[in-house]
Amino acid sequence: MDEVRQHKYVLDESEMPTTWYNLVPDLPSPPPPALHPGTLQPAGPEDFAPLFPMDLILQEVSQERYIDIPGPVLDVYRQWRPSPLFRAHRLEEALGTPARIYYKYEGVSPAGSHKPNTAVPQAYYNKLAGVKKLTTETGAGQWGTALSFACALFDLECEVWQVGSSYDAKPYRRLMMEVFGGKVHRSPSELTEAGRRLGADPKNWSGSLGIAISEAVEVAATNDDVRYALGSVLNHVLMHQTIIGEEAILQLAKAGDTPTHIVGCTGGGSNFAGLTFPFLREKLAGNITPRVIAAEPASCPSLTRGVYAYDFGDTAGMTPLMKMHTLGHDFIPDPIHAGGLRYHGMAPLISHIYELGMIEAESVAQTECFSAAVQFARTEGIVPAPEPTHAIALAIREALKAKETGEETVILTALCGHGHFDLAAYDEYLNGRMVDNELTDEMFAAALATIPSVPVG
């Protein structure tokens, strides 16, 4: 144990990437466009204008491979970026695996997750456009915290609809948003038409990301100096996260390693995209050959059990139609602890590359996730948020396979946030009260039946 083992690979602020990477122009075929729900014609910038400032809309449809990160955004990033890349020596030792496991840790950010990577530029571009207030939804609370923080820096108001079950179970999450100056509502709320309508059905009382999105979108769409900010799913959001993977490429080079497996958890897809898109660029260029695997919850498996179809991004049906892997826009996922992964759909861009065969997906039940998480905490010292426990569980599966075969696989994963506000879930696990509610075929069939019938463009 006296050998000098390097645990983390840090970069100087001067080594931080200064551009975001856009995967779209490098793809063999473009992703299908979003459709206007009325005309079923491709949605144009003007269709998004009530919700987003033009700078972000142009990023959403950009064909540029790289987009410069504005100076004021870089200035904020520099406080916690570049984030560390850790080698999990002690976890490897505990597993007795020849695999080398690396994790890129985004929990060092102000919100404790990867979310500020996009919250900060979104607040910045909205401020530039003269917006006064941003509305949003939050599931686990990570996104609402990030946007509250970003709005504090750019002097914007921030109003957050928090999924009811999360609001009830995690008062500290609400408090964190309030410390940063955000205003938080339990969703479904009485404040919006969508909230009142959907909230009338007892099935919806615990809320969902889809419902909370409907509420936040409604307020933005009906108020002139208010816009909406989304924490995942859209192209520009995924692109803002690519700084994670760009840094990881530089850090793995310092470690002298090349990944054979890249594993990220997927809810809406922003963390997964942020980690993997820059590596997919290198794979498309023939420089590396890793397997790239999405880890999703068994209770909300949009990639492994959803269908690839045009569907709404929200429950009330207010957004453009997006072609994506979906469980149906009124699917109410099981109340599992990984609130950030409880979304009925998958980012259209990730859905598209999944169809292209560029990535794989596996689902994991939450008891396996928490078993992995406790082992991780007791060796690596970081208590993971429930979302990345899915990726950790898959990384451990692969490390144990390597133990069988003796292969020195190199596994890279993203620890996209800490679990300091999720300890009640650990309590359930440690005290044997956590269960896996696998969904039945009937439940899937019922939800899938609500997907609108749209002729494929």
Place this chain on the structure above:
Amino acid sequence: MDEVRQHKYVLDESEMPTTWYNLVPDLPSPPPPALHPGTLQPAGPEDFAPLFPMDLILQEVSQERYIDIPGPVLDVYRQWRPSPLFRAHRLEEALGTPARIYYKYEGVSPAGSHKPNTAVPQAYYNKLAGVKKLTTETGAGQWGTALSFACALFDLECEVWQVGSSYDAKPYRRLMMEVFGGKVHRSPSELTEAGRRLGADPKNWSGSLGIAISEAVEVAATNDDVRYALGSVLNHVLMHQTIIGEEAILQLAKAGDTPTHIVGCTGGGSNFAGLTFPFLREKLAGNITPRVIAAEPASCPSLTRGVYAYDFGDTAGMTPLMKMHTLGHDFIPDPIHAGGLRYHGMAPLISHIYELGMIEAESVAQTECFSAAVQFARTEGIVPAPEPTHAIALAIREALKAKETGEETVILTALCGHGHFDLAAYDEYLNGRMVDNELTDEMFAAALATIPSVPVG
């Protein structure tokens, strides 16, 4: 805002200091020895042997200026050390001050505070000595979390007595210890003689660090393969923390700055010592001339209102007598939120250098602390633990003085932990429910009267 501002100063793992610094041999006079409570003679190593392994006892009385950090301890440190030094650009901007404010952030550690710096070597030396289990107390929960983590790494059992009021108010803290494998009891408990006796008095039901120490010490003293670990106060604990200041010296050199003010919060004194002792070495050598200021809570002001006298370290009177600034060993501090600062005494070594005039002290009321903390969170993005809010409040006081005078003061402080488990306190503050219960002269007089009468050796 487009200028490139450096926000953090990082060191490579290879730049991490490999020795702890012992201030004692550099002092103009030695600190008074601990006394055996029966004989009133200086306590020898054998008096400490039931509680600590010999390696730590020898460090406690060492006259060496530097002690090598063992390889296995360095290996664990390297996971999160060197910790970052941040320049608080956005806070400075918000204050409109010409002062430059730096904070050394220890919240990146597994326990979210500076405590693992000593928990890890303590667990290591106990493991070497064949110990099976460590007992300890915890106030805010930071120390118990750190020791639970360290024990997990070195395969030791860990049993923690958590101060009753903290146990009741912060279930997530207990859960964090349990995730790391620690066993947690509410103090006063029924498990010890001291707990049963002191717990009989309703005044003690909310607990105190002094009572929890008595319980943990009793279990260690009466079981052969069990030892006790203390999170502050003692010389060896303070010494383990000096890696904070040693790193800060290297980082400030990279920033090209020399501190004019160094401010740290003090409970038992370990964070303050860790930050300031290496700088005091430089000051004693005539290299720098900073003011060095201890920030303590107005509700538990051992330096500014305590007396300098021999007193017990615990409430039941089981420890050796130590000469220190004390409010009386059965002083039960006001239930303020900074649980880590609610200790009746001050580290003997810090008390001694305070008497020598090497450091100053100021007390701060908790509403001023939380006002500073919210301003800090909304600019710097980190929600501080209640303990370091005292140091932040003093740093802001000094920065505002600089604004008056126009002086470019350089303020260094230690942000010794994050407040993710303390958000209920922020809730109280934000909703106007927080009050400052200043202590009366009568209350002080009553507590001070319990200090034993010991002829000064």
